[in-house]
Structure formats: structure tokens, C-alpha cells
Amino acid sequence: MGAQPCGAPGLYVHVPFCVARCRYCAFASSVYDRAGAERYLVALAREAAGFGTWALGFGNGSCAESPKPKAESRPFATLYLGGGTPTVLPAELLERLCALPAIAAALRDAGERTVEANPGTVDAARLGLLRRAGFDRISLGAQSFDDAELALLGRVHRAGETAEAVRLARAAGFDNLGLDLIFGLPGQRPEGFLASLEAALRLAPEHVSLYGLTYEPGTPLAEEVKGTAPIAARHRYRYRNRSGARNGRAERKDFSPLRGSDTDSDSDTDADRTGTADGPRLRPCDEEAERDMYLAAVGRLRSAGYAHYEIANFALPGRESRHNLNYWAGGEYLGLGAGAASYLDGERRVNTGDVAEYCARVEAGRSPVESAERLGAEKRAREALMLGLRMTSGVDLAGFRARTGFDAQAIFGATLESHLAAGRIELASGRLGLTLEGLLVANAVMADFI
Ligand code: SF4
Numbered sequence: 521m522g523a524q525p526c527g528a529p530g531l532y533v534h535v536p537f538c539v540a541r542c543r544y545c546a547f548a549s550s551v552y553d554r555a556g557a558e559r560y561l562v563a564l565a566r567e568a569a570g571f572g573t574w575a576l577g578f579g580n581g582s583c584a585e586s587p588k589p590k591a592e593s594r595p596f597a598t599l600y601l602g603g604g605t606p607t608v609l610p611a612e613l614l615e616r617l618c619a620l621p622a623i624a625a626a627l628r629d630a631g632e633r634t635v636e637a638n639p640g641t642v643d644a645a646r647l648g649l650l651r652r653a654g655f656d657r658i659s660l661g662a663q664s665f666d667d668a669e670l671a672l673l674g675r676v677h678r679a680g681e682t683a684e685a686v687r688l689a690r691a692a693g694f695d696n697l698g699l700d701l702i703f704g705l706p707g708q709r710p711e712g713f714l715a716s717l718e719a720a721l722r723l724a725p726e727h728v729s730l731y732g733l734t735y736e737p738g739t740p741l742a743e744e745v746k747g748t749a750p751i752a753a754r755h756r757y758r759y760r761n762r763s764g765a766r767n768g769r770a771e772r773k774d775f776s777p778l779r780g781s782d783t784d785s786d787s788d789t790d791a792d793r794t795g796t797a798d799g800p801r802l803r804p805c806d807e808e809a810e811r812d813m814y815l816a817a818v819g820r821l822r823s824a825g826y827a828h829y830e831i832a833n834f835a836l837p838g839r840e841s842r843h844n845l846n847y848w849a850g851g852e853y854l855g856l857g858a859g860a861a862s863y864l865d866g867e868r869r870v871n872t873g874d875v876a877e878y879c880a881r882v883e884a885g886r887s888p889v890e891s892a893e894r895l896g897a898e899k900r901a902r903e904a905l906m907l908g909l910r911m912t913s914g915v916d917l918a919g920f921r922a923r924t925g926f927d928a929q930a931i932f933g934a935t936l937e938s939h940l941a942a943g944r945i946e947l948a949s950g951r952l953g954l955t956l957e958g959l960l961v962a963n964a965v966m967a968d969f970i
Contacts, residue, residue, distance in 0.1 A: 527597065527851075528595055528596060528597035529596060529597065529846075529851065529852035529853050529854055529864065530596060530597055530598040530599070530600065530843050530846045530847070530851065530852075530853040530854070531596040531598070531599045531600070531622065531623075531626045531630070531853070531854050531856070532600045532602060532843075532853060532854070532855040532856070532860055532861075533564070533599070533600070533601050533602070533617075533623060533855075533856045533857055533860070534548065534602060534603060534604060534855065534856065534857030534858055534859055534860045535601065535602070535603040535604045535605065535606040535608075535609065535617070535857065536548050536549045536550060536560070536603060536604040536857065536858045536859060536873075536875050537549060537550060537551070537552035537553075537556070537557055537560075537603065537604050537605060537608050537609070538550070538551065538552060538603065538604055538605045538608055538638075538676075539551070539552060539605065539608055539638075539640070539641060539676045540674065540676055541674065542673055542674040542675055543672070543673055543674030543739060543740040543741045543752075544673055544674070544702075544733060544734070544735070544736065544739050544740075544741045544742075545674075545736075545739060546736035546737075546738070546739055547603075547604065547859070548604070548858050548859025548873035548874075548875070549603060549604040549605070550875055552605075552608045552609075554610075556875065557609060557613055558613070559879050560857075560858070560875060560878075560879060561613060561616055561617060561620075562879075562883075563878060563879040563882040563883060563888075564617075564620065564856060564857055565620050566882050566883075567856055567857070567882050567888060568620055568621065568622040568623070568856050569621070569622075595625070595626075595629045595630070596625075596626045596629065596630045596854070597630060597631055597632075597842070597846065597851075598626075598630050598631060598632045598633070598634070598842050598843035598846060599623070599626035599627060599630045599632070599633045599634065599655075599843070600634045600636075600843045601617075601623075601634065601635045601636065601655070602634075602636040603636055605636070605637070605638045605641055606635055606636055606637065607635070607636075607637040607638060607641040607642050607646055607650075608638075608641050611645050611646055611649055614646060614649055614650065614653075615649060615653075618649075618650075618653040618654075622856070627653055627654030627655070628654060631842060632656065632657055632841075632842040632843055633654050633655045633656050633657065634655065634656075634657040634658070634659055634841070634843055635650050635655040635657070635658055635659070636658075636659045636660075636661070637658055637659070637660055637661075637685065637689075638660070638661045638675075638676070638677060638685075639660060639661070639662065639677040639681040639682040639684070639685040640675075640676045640677030640678075640681045640685075641676075641677075642685045642688055642689070643688065644688055644691065644692065647688050647689055647691075647692035647694070648692045650692070651692045651693045651694060655694075656694070656696060657694070657696040657697070657698070657841075658689050658694045658696070658697050658698070659697075659698040659699075659700065659727070659729075659841075660682065660685055660686065660689070660697065660698065660699050660700070661675075661700045662682040662699045662700060662701060662716075662720060663675055663700060663701060663702045664679070664701065664702060664705070664716050665679040665682065665715070665716040665719035665720065666679065666712060666715070666716060667679055669705050669708065669712075669716075672705060672706065672707075672741075673702065673705070673733075673741075674740070679719065682699075682723070683723060686699075686723045686725070695726075696726050696727070696839060697725050697726055697727070698725055698726065698727030698728065698729060698841070699720045699723065699725040699727070699728055699729070700728075700729045700730075700731065701713075701716055701717065701720060701728065701729070701730050701731070702730075702731050702732070702733050703730060703731070703732055703733070703805075703810065703813045703814065703817070704732045704733045704804070704805040704809075704810040704813065705733055705805060706741075706745075706802050706803055706804055706805060707803075707805070708805050708809070708813070709809060710809055710812040710813045710816055713813045713817070714813070714816055714817065714820065717817050717820060717821075718820075721820075721821075721824055726835065726836045726839035727833070727834065727835045727836070727839050727840075727841065728821060728826060728833075728834045728835075729832050729833050729834070730814065730817055730832050730833075730834070731832055732810060732814070733804075733805070735804065740752070741802065744801065744802040745801055745802045745803075745804055746801065747801040751801075751802050811960055814959075814960065815956070815960075818956075821834045822834075825837075827840075828912050829911065829912055829913070830844070830848060830910050830911055830912065831910050831912075831954075831959055831962050847907065848907045848908065848910050848911055849907070849908070850900070850903065850904040850907055850908070851863075852864050852865075855870075855871065857871065857878070858871060858872065858873055858874065858875045858878040858888070859871060859872070859873035859878075866894055866895055866900065867892060867893065867894045867895070868892065868893050868895060869889045869891070869892045869893075870889070870890055870891045870892075871888040871889055871890060872888055872889075872890040873890075897924070897925060897926075898926065898931065900924065901920075901924035901925070901926040901931065902931070902932075902969055902970055903970070904920065904923065904924055905920065905928055905932070905952075905969050906966045906969045906970060908920070908952075909945075909952070909953065909954055909962070909965070909966055909969070910962070910966070911953075912953065912954075912959075913951070913953065914951040914952050914953025914954070915928070915951060915952045915953070916950060916951050917929075917947075917950050917951065917952060918950055928952065932969060935968045935969060936952075939958070939965055939968070943955055943957055943958075944957055944958035944961065944965050945958055945965065
């Protein structure tokens with residue numbers, strides 16, 4: 521499939537609240553509290569109203585720094601309500617959110633309406649409400665089907681709750697459902713990850729996303745890997761002990777995910793407890809195991825009928841995420857809420873990710889935009905190529921030239937040549953795409969094109 525911008529922009533709405541912070545999370549989110557959520561919804565309504573005349577022909581267009589209103593109405597092609605955890609909101613706040621004019625209009629008119637949800641935060645009432653409001657696609661953050669891995673990640677749910685969430689979503693009428701999984705966890709072996717993938721496939725999702733765990737600076741997992749924070753007590757035994765006897769997982773016995781500790785010992789030393797700089801560290805998954813997980817998962821998903829259409833994304837025929845396809849095609853989108861990004865009329869804007877700051881700015885009639893950049897023609901072309909390479913269908917070079925005015929081989933010269941020579945990129949039938957080898961190091965390859 522070739523990704524082409526679909527014309528009308530996508531609408532992304534961010535709900536920056538969660539039950540608790542996951543231990544790897546660097547997203548704009550904070551722990552849910554009712555007063556904070558109510559304040560946020562008022563601010564969100566006000567920000568959305570500022571884009572009213574631009575997008576849909578309603579609202580007052582009063583936000584001083586919103587894009588120039590356009591005479592014509594521009595309905596949104598897709599809607600994505602993400603987070604955070606939208607389903608942490610109680611039913612009455614979800615109802616209020618869905619009734620905001622911009623969201624209500626997108627729920628009525630957009631061709632795809634996705635809501636993100638986390639197992640452990642959904643029930644029949646919330647799911648029924650969301651489905652009746654117009655959401656037709658749900659993306660569930662399963663992440664793993666191993667309870668100890670979920671605990672290590674700091675997820676609030678357990679594996680059984682994912683199966684229940686899928687059952688409830690189906691009962692509510694969601695016939696387009698995606699599951700997200702994370703691989704490359706400390707101590708994870710390929711067979712462990714593939715067991716999670718099999719558990720996910722048994723739930724028959726229409727879409728599967730696979731993300732490699734990253735250690736974002738400042739997160740508890742990153743600190744534990746650096747050795748600047750002690751490994752949380754409840755994870756210490758499993759992720760330190762070579763024998764695996766206490767957790768009964770014999771398959772981990774030849775793999776020690778800790779650095780700087782006596783991994784044969786069952787005792788908690790002082791160093792284990794304090795996690796000094798010289799003490800034990802959480803050991804990231806080794807690269808070879810991570811590579812094996814990804815390749816095996818790609819093969820398994822393909823054999824199960826899922827098209828591998830983007831680096832991390834797999835879908836049954838016709839069930840690709842249209843909202844995300846628009847991003848990768850370089851299409852326009854409007855992001856509302858704390859931390860949300862927009863790309864409109866050649867300008868990229870990012871709102872402050874600090875929820876309190878976001879509310880304060882909007883309440884004071886100031887723009888929540890923290891950074892804005894107008895992209896020049898060449899930068900737009902570079903980004904278009906980088907985003908296009910995320911798609912397994914690659915980039916049609918003639919189409920790229922027609923769209924951007926640039927010849928890819930001329931502007932990327934030596935960079936392109938070196939990746940072609942190294943077998944990370946291939947050129948076939950006028951299309952440029954990542955090879956399987958390139959997919960494994962995709963982020964590094966794409967960074968070279970910026
Ligand atoms: S549920 Fe998502 S957004 Fe919320 S803390 Fe966890 S990773 Fe972050």
C-alpha cells in the first residue's frame with residue numbers, strides 16, 4: 521500500500537491522565553484526579569473552540585495564535601482520542617468530552633474514530649458509551665501477557681484483564697480492535713515474547729503494534745538500568761536471580777538480566793538494596809534477543825494473515841490505522857490538548873506537555889503552543905522521505921518528486937548511497953524502501969535523512 525495524504529486533516533485529542541505512571545513512560549500524562557480532569561476538559565474545550573472556524577465552521581476562532589480561519593469548512597478525515605488513558609475518565613466526563621463540538625463533529629463525520637484504552641480501566645458502561653458516541657475502533661495497550669513483565673513495566677493491569685477488555689469491547693460493538701505489545705524487556709527471551717504474541721493472536725485482533733522498549737531519561741526503568749536508582753524491591757528477585765526458582769520460570773535460568781551483581785546468589789546484598797552507582801543494575805534485553813523477537817514476530821504475524829505495513833504495525837486486510845497512515849504520508853493533523861502536536865499549513869506546533877501549564881495558559885487566553893516551526897520546502901521533502909520509509913511499501917520516487925519538487929537521489933546523495941550499499945535500503949521498480957535489515961535499525965537510518 522502506498523501512503524498518500526488523504527487531503528482532510530486528522531484530529532488528535534490528548535487525555536493526559538492515567539491510573540498510575542508506568543515505569544517506562546515519558547508521555548505527557550499524570551495521575552488522574554477528578555478536579556484536575558474537570559479543569560482540563562474546560563481548557564480543552566476552549567482550545568478546540570479556537571480552531572472552530574478554521575476547521576468546521578463553528579466556534580469563535582478566538583485563540584490568538586490559531587491558524588488563520590479559512591472560509592471553507594474542512595471536516596476531519598480521522599479522529600484519534602489518545603493518551604494517557606482516555607478510559608481513566610469516569611463515564612460522565614467521557615460524555616462531556618465526546619460532546620465538545622470539534623470532537624462531536626469528528627465523531628459524526630470522520631471516516632475512522634479511534635479511542636485508546638487500557639485494560640483495567642474499561643467496563644461495559646464506558647465502552648458502550650464510547651461506541652454509542654461514534655468511536656468505531658479501539659486500541660488496547662496490552663503490552664505483555666506475562667504478569668511479572670506487566671509488573672516490571674508498572675502497568676496497572678494483569679494479563680487476564682486484557683482478555684476481559686477485549687471481550688467487553690466486542691460486546692460493546694467494536695469490530696475493529698488493535699492490541700499493542702512491547703518487546704525487548706529486561707530478562708525477556710524470544711520464546712517469552714512469542715508466548716505473549718500467541719496470547720494476543722488468540723484474542724483475534726484486527727491490528728497489532730509491536731514496540732521495542734526504550735529507556736527514556738528520567739524514567740524509573742532508565743534509572744535502574746543506569747544504576748542511579750535501586751531496582752524496585754518487588755522486581756529485584758526475578759530480574760536478578762539466575763535460577764528463576766521462585767517465580768517458576770525455568771526458561772530464564774540461563775539469562776541474567778542484572779549487571780554488577782552476583783547473579784548466582786539468592787541473597788539480597790546491601791548493594792542490591794541500595795542500588796549504588798557501583799551496585800546492580802537492571803540489564804536491558806540484549807540486542808540479539810531483541811532482533812530475534814522482532815523477526816520471529818514479523819514471520820508469525822505474516823503467517824497469521826496480518827500485513828506488515830509499517831515498521832511496528834500489522835493489520836488484517838483493510839484494517840490499517842487510517843489516522844496513522846495520514847501521519848506517515850506527511851498529511852496534516854490538528855492536535856488538541858497537553859503535549860499534542862499539529863502540522864497545518866506547513867507549520868508544526870507542539871503544545872506544552874505540562875498539564876497545569878497547559879490549563880493555566882488557556883485559562884489566561886494565551887496559546888498553549890510551546891514550540892512552532894515553519895518547515896521550508898527541502899525540510900518538508902526530507903521529512904516526507906523519512907516518514908515514507910516507515911511504510912513497508914516504501915516511497916515512490918516519481919510521486920515524491922511530483923509532490924515535493926525534489927529528486928530524492930539528488931538531495932540525499934551520499935546518505936542514500938551508503939544505505940543502499942550497506943543493504944539497509946533497496947530501490948526496486950522506482951520505489952525506495954527499507955530492507956528487513958534496514959527495518960531492524962530503522963530509527964538510525966531515518967535519522968540520517970533529517
Ligand atoms: S498508560 Fe501509557 S501514558 Fe499512561 S503512564 Fe502508562 S505508558 Fe504512560
